[in-house]
Amino acid sequence: MAGTPIDDVVDWSTKLSAWKQDALRRLAISNELTDDDIDALLAMVKHAAGFALTVPPPSPVPFTKAHFGNGEYQPIVLKRIANVENVNRLVSKASLTFCPKALTIVYGRNGSGKSGFVRIFRTACRTRVENQAKLKVLADVYGSTPGPQSADIVIDAGEGELVIPWSPGNAASSQLMQVAVFDTASAQLYVDGGNQIRFLPFGLALPHRLNAVCITLKEKLETERAKEVGNKVELSAITFPIQRNTAAQIFNGQLNRSTPDAQIEAATTFAENDQKRLDELTATLSAGAAAVADVNALSKWIDGLIQEVKEVGSAFADPALEELRKLRASAVAARQAATLAAGELFTDEPLPGVGSDAWRALWAAARNYSVKEAYKDKDFPVLVADDGVAECVLCQQPLLSDGVARMQRFQKYMDDTLDAAARKAEQVVEDALRGLQGLALLGAHDFADRLEQVGKRDEGLASVLAILQGSAVARRAEALARLQGEESGTVAPLTLPMEEMEAFALRLKAEKDGLAQAANTEERTKLEAEKAELDDRKMLAINRAKLTARRDLHVVDDAYSKALADVQTRGITQRANELVDAHLTTAVIKRFDSERARFDIMHLNVGLARKSNQTKAEFEVDPKTRLTKVTSEILSEGEQRALALAGFLTEVALTDGSGPIVIDDPVSSLDRDRSAKVAQRIAEEASKRQVIVFTHDIVFFNELCSAADQVGIEPVTVALFSDKAAAGKVDTAGMPWKGQNVAKRIGRLKNDAAPLAKLHAVSPADYEYQVKNLYGRLRDTYERVVEEVVFRDIVRRGTDVIQTQLLRYVRLPDALAIRFHEGMTRANTHSHDNPAADTVSVPLPHEFAEHISELETLISDLKAESEAAEAARPQMRPKK
Structure with a gap:
């Protein structure tokens, strides 16, 4: 531990990733990160996660103590709220001016318009109320033309006045976040919710703000992931008709971001042979x-x-066909030769054509008939029969000598070499024909x-x-x-x-x-099994593009997973809470108990414990009972309001800087004793920071003014009133008479007496009327002197508090009593109704001025006598 909160934050940051250090640097030097800042950080996260970015991200810059500006913090001052339009019943251009330092008290009866101004502050500044319905600011619900709602909140941040425009729904100004607002709506949250330290001191807010950046980046990454990946992985899945343990399905199931293209190529190869x-x-x-x-x-x-x-x-084949052609040619040539020879041999035959194809066919038929039918088992031609002359197998007539000689010539021809050669060649052709494929x-x-x-x-x-x-x-x-x-x-x-x-x-x-x-x-x-492997491999081959797309989606999705893991907030939250516990928790609890003691509610059995989340440190009120978790169900309304104020003041006391606080009706439901304590506490706070209080309680108003006087503050008071037309009107005369103390009453009397001399010269009747009224106010002031000066506010009208210890200041010598009696008698004489007879003269203007001066001198002498009384009673001083 380096010893200081910011040193601890810087030391812790060195263990973070580079982009987180850069984020801390940006957060330390800027109240709000711009869209460009977020985009730059997102690019750094994605680059670290392995995204392929078209434009390289900026180089991250490590966070150092120098980026934090040594913890310096420039507070603001609320100067005024002006130009209010269409807010509740507030008058057009309604305006309030505030004391730039110390205390401003805005008094007004119910319906005077105080809440309208508070509601503007509640939406523009820091409040525990986060319910948008409760924060809603209405226009005049009975008005005819509401128009847009707007106002100007004028601040001074050390460089002169700055106007911050306000309208419902506008983004909150980071500077106005310094202003804390307490009202009835937020009081309930302080009681039941606890203290939310939104502006942690000394840089302790940086880890929580880093968490907020992480959450923003996480949302952007998840949105991108849904768009870029979404259900595309499922859509790129391959649905096999049958689920089985094939190599293809195993590969498909094991496909991931690391699967190379070569493996996809090998797994999806499906060739023609396959x-x-x-x-x-x-x-x-x-x-x-x-x-x-x-x-x-x-x-x-x-x-x-x-x-x-x-x-x-x-x-x-060609050679075989050529051989067949040759066979035919040989047979034809042989026959031609035999025919030629026959022609020469049978020139004397009675009929032509002996030796021709037809003749040889006839001869062959005759031979067949002879050997098979007519002369079985005898050589052809049969020339002599067993019983004598044979018959011709052709003409069925006996063969005479000429016929026998002719048949012999024919047989000789057929037995001739040329004819035999021709018949052989022809037989070869016939055999070829019969043997043809x-x-x-x-x-x-x-x-x-x-x-x-x-x-x-x-x-x-x-x-x-x-x-x-x-x-x-x-x-x-x-x-x-x-x-x-x-x-x-x-x-x-x-x-x-x-x-x-x-x-x-x-x-x-x-x-x-x-x-x-x-x-x-x-x-x-x-x-x-072989068929199943081929079927599934074919399915992979058909869907190769889906495999590649799914692999690529896995690559992108894995990068998003890494990026989302890098923006997780658990570790940051843990360290942020450790830093808060080390540097803040004890201070918060101690301060909360101190505030409770100031309001006399230490008897309430409630505690305060840290309950933080990702983006804020919160200290929750613990009712210390199992019967309920809601403190408001246990405490009375007055106790709740006192507890809420203790929580609110604890929060603002531990907030960076000394930003203004706005408090609306702080003593609602409080008894007068605690009301006085609240007045004293607010006056004390106003000595440290700008405080603006709205109240309708005139007694509390006086208590607050008195408490301010005790701490040496001169509060600025504003009186609001309403009429039938509108609310939020500022009384130009200032506070009501009954709400003014002795000093302010004397000042008012002097101011009102200034025109008397002129009026006396113009209209004695009007002068008499005015001076009579002023003597009545002078009489009221003498009466308030008794309460405020003579008896030192020991007993005050409207309160049940008696400060008996102040009796040591009370002493009224005869001379002062006589002077008081004379002055009071004179005021009574000139303010009461006198006889019609002119027995009591009307004092002249200079006389009325002298009578005021006499009262001032009397007051000064009474105070001096009071201090002398205290000095004369040393034994009565309270022990310190």
Whole structure:
């Protein structure tokens, strides 16, 4: 501990974060932080929390004792309240002027307008009342055109007069916060709520004010957080159809502000192969017996197609087609040679065309008929039958010698080498035609259906196979045409996708194996798990943008969490209370007890204990009973008012500086004994600070004036009155006569006597009327001299207090008694009604002035005699 409150605050501040030290510096040099100050502090907080700011914040400046200005505090003085408009029934431009030092007493009967002025002060200055409904200032509720409410409060802060405009709802002036207001509404709060030390001395307010800044920053951060983050994290969440423990869902659940882009990229990768595998798994797990059969059939088909395509590649390749063309060409050439030879051999035959294709067909048919039907098991041609001449198998006529010779020539021709070669070549062509690839699969009617099945698994392969089929069919037709001698001359290109088909065949096999696995419970479980991983990874891939957005929101939200943690007030509040306890609590309790003793309420079983919150230090009245927590339920109204005044005076005594206080009806419900004590206490306070008191109690008014005299203060008094038109009017004559003491009465008499000489010269009748009234007032003053001067206010009318200890001052010698009697008799004579006969002359103006002077001399002699009496009785002096 450094020893002084401000040193302790500075020492504590060195342990705070940089922006808090800067905040303390700003608070120490400014009554109110501006919006720019708050924005700068907010930027520092956000920078410390890791926000990416577009504009760097200002560098924080550490708080030092020099920033506090060594605890200097400039108090203000209330000069006047003026230009009041539309407040209650106060007259337009109502105004009150206050004594810049010491005491101002504003007296007025009920309804004279005092409360209107107090209500203005209550809303503009410092008061315990915080309920806005109670602070509301009304216009004249019976007025026709209320208009806006306004007033000017004129202060002096050491640099001349300053006008502070007032109107309901305006922001409070920090300077007027030095002015404390006590009235009936706040009295209840002092009794039941305690003392709220809002302006803590020696810098002790700084930690509480730092809390207020923290609360402001917290509100701004929470507002920003709601706007920037809000429910966006929930909105960016990914909803999986099934909640399960897949890698994708685990990653999604563990996503946080630290998740790098690379991890998000890896977790959301979903390639084409992944989709294919997912499709396979979906089909496998959803397949039934029919699907299994389809896959098996397709697998067999693709195996057969592979073999057929191989054969197509062999049979219909360009070299093979060229070979077929050559076969046909060889057969044609051989036949042409044999035909030429036949032409030369059968020139004498009756019919042409022997050796032609038609003829050879006829010969072949005849041979077949002969060996199979007519002459079974005999070589063709049969020229001689068992029973003689054979019949011709063509004409069914006996073969004569010419016919036999012809048949022999024909047989010889058929056995000839050229014809045999031609027939051999033609047989090769026939064999080629019979052996031509039939395209059992490529040319089948269900090829399109199979192709569709392939396409569902591999669209590319299906397209290639479709082209292959067209090429194969075209090339087979070309092969047939070439064997038949009708070649087109152009052939479709032939591409054989052997690797693709073999790979597809392997996939089909895997699909068959998968279907077999799906039929197995254990294996099916594995497939389902694999499918779940792929499904959820695909969901992550689809929502990759949401993952990145949520990660970024977590980054921002975490920064807000750090910033909000940095503006928490618990630690500051704890330290603030420790400082208050160390430097203020004892003083508050001691002062509160001292004030209670002054008002003679120490017998009340109440205490005072600190009860602080984040932004203020408060000392609560404790009724010390479990039956109630509300002190007002225990005490009488008079005790409550005395207790409230004790609390109020405790608060203002421990407030920074010596700001003015405004007190409204302080002795409401008090007995006269405590009323006098309150007057003495207020007069004492007025010797230290500016005090303004509003009262309707004329006795208390006199008590307060007397108490002021005792402490050497000359109070300024103001009298208010009201009429049917308005309230708040200031009586130009000053205080009512009965509220004035002897000295003021004499002053009033002198003032009123000044115009008598002129009046006497103008109108003796009016003069007689006026001087008679003044002698009546002179008589009143003689009577007040008895109470105030002769008997030293030992007994005062209207009070039940008798100050017996002052009897030692009382002594009235005969000479002074005679002078008093003569003066009182003269005043009676000239103030009472006299006979119509002119037996009593009217005193001249200079005579009335002499009579006033005689009273002043008498008063001076009476006071001197009183002091002499005290001096002559040393044994009667009270013990000190």
